[in-house]
Amino acid sequence: MTFFLALVSIILIISASELFSNAVEWLGDSFSLSSSATGSLLAATGTALPETIIPIIAFLLGRSVNQIGVGAILGAPLMLSTLTSFLMALTIIVMRLSKKRENLYFDVPKKPIIRDTLFFIFNYLTLFAVSYIFNGRLFHIAAAIILVCSYVAYVILNLKDKSGNQGESEELLLAKIAKLEESIYFALLQLGLSLVVLVAAGRLFVGQIEHLGASWGASLFVISVIIAPFATELPEKYNSFRWLLKKKDTLALTNITGAMVFQSVLPVVIGLVATGWIMSGVSVQTVLTPIVSSFLILASLLLTGRLSAIILLFFGAGYLINLYFLIHI
Numbered sequence: 001m002t003f004f005l006a007l008v009s010i011i012l013i014i015s016a017s018e019l020f021s022n023a024v025e026w027l028g029d030s031f032s033l034s035s036s037a038t039g040s041l042l043a044a045t046g047t048a049l050p051e052t053i054i055p056i057i058a059f060l061l062g063r064s065v066n067q068i069g070v071g072a073i074l075g076a077p078l079m080l081s082t083l084t085s086f087l088m089a090l091t092i093i094v095m096r097l098s099k100k101r102e103n104l105y106f107d108v109p110k111k112p113i114i115r116d117t118l119f120f121i122f123n124y125l126t127l128f129a130v131s132y133i134f135n136g137r138l139f140h141i142a143a144a145i146i147l148v149c150s151y152v153a154y155v156i157l158n159l160k161d162k163s164g165n166q167g168e169s170e171e172l173l174l175a176k177i178a179k180l181e182e183s184i185y186f187a188l189l190q191l192g193l194s195l196v197v198l199v200a201a202g203r204l205f206v207g208q209i210e211h212l213g214a215s216w217g218a219s220l221f222v223i224s225v226i227i228a229p230f231a232t233e234l235p236e237k238y239n240s241f242r243w244l245l246k247k248k249d250t251l252a253l254t255n256i257t258g259a260m261v262f263q264s265v266l267p268v269v270i271g272l273v274a275t276g277w278i279m280s281g282v283s284v285q286t287v288l289t290p291i292v293s294s295f296l297i298l299a300s301l302l303l304t305g306r307l308s309a310i311i312l313l314f315f316g317a318g319y320l321i322n323l324y325f326l327i328h329i
Helices: 002-030 034-046 049-061 063-095 110-132 135-160 173-178 184-216 221-230 236-244 247-263 266-274 283-304 308-314 315-328
Strands: none
Touching: 002 034, 002 173, 002 184, 002 221, 002 236, 034 135, 034 184, 034 236, 034 247, 049 063, 049 173, 049 266, 063 173, 063 221, 063 247, 063 266, 063 283, 063 308, 063 315, 110 135, 110 173, 110 221, 110 247, 110 266, 110 283, 135 247, 135 266, 173 184, 184 221, 184 236, 221 236, 221 283, 221 315, 236 247, 236 308, 247 315, 283 308, 308 315
């Protein structure tokens, strides 16, 4: 029964992701937003909701499941910056080998990617500092305020940025199915329905995975860092692969980098303010790995002006290293 429910939830997540990405594209085009703003703000925030809700629920339930909350916060950026990046790179390489792409580079303007990586690095270095160096209640509150201000600045800069072209806009699926005229109301309805399904299906899948993890004797922290993100990150993965296949690289990449920025703020702020925020020594590498990955992306863009899929291909090693350390806790 557990495997059946997991399969059902995966189907629901993929279906809802299709509806969500379609609505996001349509709304972004309607409001004349750039691809970078659509990907970094609309798509990233929406698809980040499933993994954001897990730590919130865990913290509300109390100290006994705080490990799940902390693990979920660290696990989402870790998976996006390693395994998801690796799979995106693999997608581009396969497309190049099948002659569906001209080269192995992401076709993206460097400005929005640099902005996303800089904000993420700043946010995660702040998290690292108040977790391992300046650990204390006052430092946690100060860090939470800094992170909120950081995200406000991030949103403002994104809305002002006109980088990237979304390409040909798509028909709104809900209006197409109902055979009615497209409108913002239909787009918002489709967006809302897809988010509800995403969150519900993500929680259902995580529940089944947690059940399996518990039966295998895995710790709550390991379950939340390694296992849970496989479900909660499905929307980001699916949307980014979908956009890559359609050669909408800016939407695909900013969906990932924007989600990382969002995940480095809202759930972290809740964790810092609502809990004692105690991180074990073994979680150090789960914080440092996304920072290192972001620095490599930043260095590539600043030094060459481009981002090669070959660089992201090596990020898969970061996931395997973390997997080894976490399993051998």
